[in-house]
Amino acid sequence: MLASTSETKAPQAPPFLAARGIAKTYGGVKALKGVSLTVGAGEVHGLVGANGAGKSTLIRILAGLAHADAGEVAIDGRAVMLGNPAQAAELGMNFIHQELAFVPGMTVLENIMLGLPKKTRLGMVDWTAIARDVEPVARRVGITASMDAEVRTLSTAENWLINICRALIRKARLIVMDEPTASLSAAESEKLFRIIEDLRDTGVAVIYVSHRLDEILRLCSRVTVFRDGQSVAVIDKHELSRVRLVHAIVGGEVEQVEHARDVVHAETVLSVKGLSRSPRVDDVSLDLHRGEVLGIGGLVGAGRSELVRLIYGADQPDAGSMTLEGRTFAPASPAEAVKAGMGLVPEERRADGLLLAKSVAFNLQISNLMNIVRSPALPLIDYGKRKNLSAQTVRDLAIKTSSIETPVGLLSGGNQQKVVIGRWLLRAPKILILDEPTRGVDIGARADIHRLIRNLAAGGMAVLVVSSEPDELPDLCDRVLVMAGGRIVRELTGANITRNAIVEASYAFEGRETT
Known part of the structure; x- marks a missing residue:
């Protein structure tokens, strides 16, 4: 028997998160130009784009760390205000950044409970009762260390698990992971992937931000691509490929080095x-x-x-x-x-290779000071020479900066790396x-x-x-x-x-x- 054409389908539930038309300007620079992003419950959603494309700005807005100039964020179909990180957490969103949030001198249990209300007994924090509640969640995400161990003794991968456990204790419905495998080995990354798949299967959504396209292809059911402050594509799983992602990210072919x-x-x-x-x-x-x-x-x-x-x-x-x-x-x-x-470009460029508050020119010349003094006998900086050499290096390496006096901490990761390399070019090791x-x-x-x-x-x-x-x-x-x-x-x-x-x-x- 054919169904009546008058029958209507059950209304589809709204996505857990819907950000629409989000715009943000910093000092005249349009960081976001009306981007949109939707994430359903239990979805692993990839967010990709070049450095400076606007991914971090959107995440900061969702986390309540910055406020949009225009646009709307809705949770379960209802518009919400994200005035601060506590409000974002109350709405079920948790954010794990590359710079992991933990206190080295505290225990695993204390770090898991950072910022969370704690059970008390007779006016004292009841860590024994808290540990009983936390243990099953900790084991679920694969934490094998003792709850009493200091996190300073743990690996980066183990501290990632602590951050995930904290999110689940908060009853997060969405976890945003920013470059989660950047400091993990292949085996540790595989363990993280299995945890992400388990989160997905239990209804927790994940926004996965990464430059590693193989991981995006493996994990994500949809991918949103940002370019120049705009959301330029949303690609479903069955249409995903490395070639299509690269085209969307850079707007064309990437020249191969021969x-x-x-x-x-x-x-x-x-x-x-x-x-x-x-x-x-x-x-x-x-x-x-x-x-x-x-x-x-x-x-x-x-x-x-x-x-x-x-x-x-x-x-x-x-x-x-x-x-x-x-x-x-x-x-x-x-x-x-x-x-x-000899010259060295260190692994941790921000911590070991750059003085972030200093200018591009300062960071370029820091290993080259004797070549920009007026004379060895009079070690005063020749600022004209400093300006010319720095400007030439910026041009030669195509470093994107508004000025050689711009603080290097404001540049994208790729341009910061070029500054560190450019420093050694001036010295010619x-x-x-x-x-x-x-x-x-x-x-x-x-x-x-x-x-x-x-x-x-x-x-x-x-x-x-x-x-x-x-x-x-x-x-x-x-x-x-x-x-x-x-x-x-x-x-x-x-x-x-x-x-x-x-x-x-x-x-x-x-x-x-x-x-």
């Missing part, structure tokens, strides 16, 4: 023999050639950054030796390494070490940085690149050395430099070379 892998017979600039420092670096030997881009791959904790610290003089080895251009090289400090002709050169930058800025690195190598600079992203090294490097358990377990050259080969070698047994 290079020949033929520099291994060039002059050796740096030679490392049997370098060791317990417990993370074990009998490492390598050669770096002039004009070569040499990659160091492996999982987080494999010893890559610790090796860089030894080469750069930040730590001293227990054993082994180095030569630089055939001469003994044993820097007692980074200053000695710099004087010998023999060797440039880049630790995670494109972490947290968008796909367009990543292509710019890769092109810059290849141009430096073409000019004769020897470049050492450390990256935990196996997709990055095949695009960029002439050779790749993979570390596991503090040792180099595989050397990849030519057509053998592939993502799969890097991942496979990264999981080598500690102390055993892969075949």
Whole structure:
């Protein structure tokens, strides 16, 4: 029997979150130009876009940290006011930023309960009763540490779980995760993915913000793309592909870096023999050639950054030796390494590489001061020379800034990274070490940085690149050395430099070379 045409379908429930026409201007700059975003209950929704596209501004508005100039936010179909973070939390929204919220000197339980009302007994906080309530949620998200352990002793991945547990204790209906795997190993990332899938299956929505498109493709049922302060596309799961995402993010094709892998017979600039420092670096030997881009791959904790610290003089080895251009090289400090002709772009550019409150020009010239003084006898800054050199570097590297006097902290992540690299260009080192050169930058800025690195190598600079992203090294490097358990377990050259080969070698047994 046919259903009557007069029958009507049950009304569809409104999405949990609907942000429409959100606009925001900062000092005459339009950060958001009427963007929209809808997220349903139990949906993992991707939010992607270049640095500066407006993602962070929208998240700040949803979190009650900033106020929109125009537009509307609705929860369950009802317009709401988001005057402060407490109001956002009361509405069921929780935000986990890259800079995780925790107090190192407090316990796991105390950190989980940060900002939450606590049970009391006889006027005292009843931590025993609180622990009984929290334990099941903590185990659900995979926290294995004792509730009494201090979080300073835990890994970044474990502190991510603490933040997720706090959100669930708050009974969050939506959790926003900003670059959640930026500091996680592959195994830790897989654990996080399973937790996200469990949250989805129990009706908790997730907004997943990431530059890692493989993760977006795997996790998300829909993706909203931001570009230049506008929401330019909403793509459903069945239409998602890397090519479509890249096109939407950058507005066209991304130029690929082409290079020949033929520099291994060039002059050796740096030679490392049997370098060791317990417990993370074990009998490492390598050669770096002039004009070569040499990659160091492996999982987080494999010893890559610790090796860089030894080469750069930040730590001293227990054993082994180095030569630089055939001469003994044993820097007692980074200053000695710099004087010998070495430069370093650190993994944590904001904490270790930049003075965020200082200008672009200041940060560019901080390692180049003797070249901009009027004379060695009269060490006064020649501000005309400072201005010209800084402006030239900004042009050469296409650093997007309104002025060389703009505080560098106001620039996007990709442009901040260019400033750190530009600092060393002015000094022209023999060797440039880049630790995670494109972490947290968008796909367009990543292509710019890769092109810059290849141009430096073409000019004769020897470049050492450390990256935990196996997709990055095949695009960029002439050779790749993979570390596991503090040792180099595989050397990849030519057509053998592939993502799969890097991942496979990264999981080598500690102390055993892969075949």
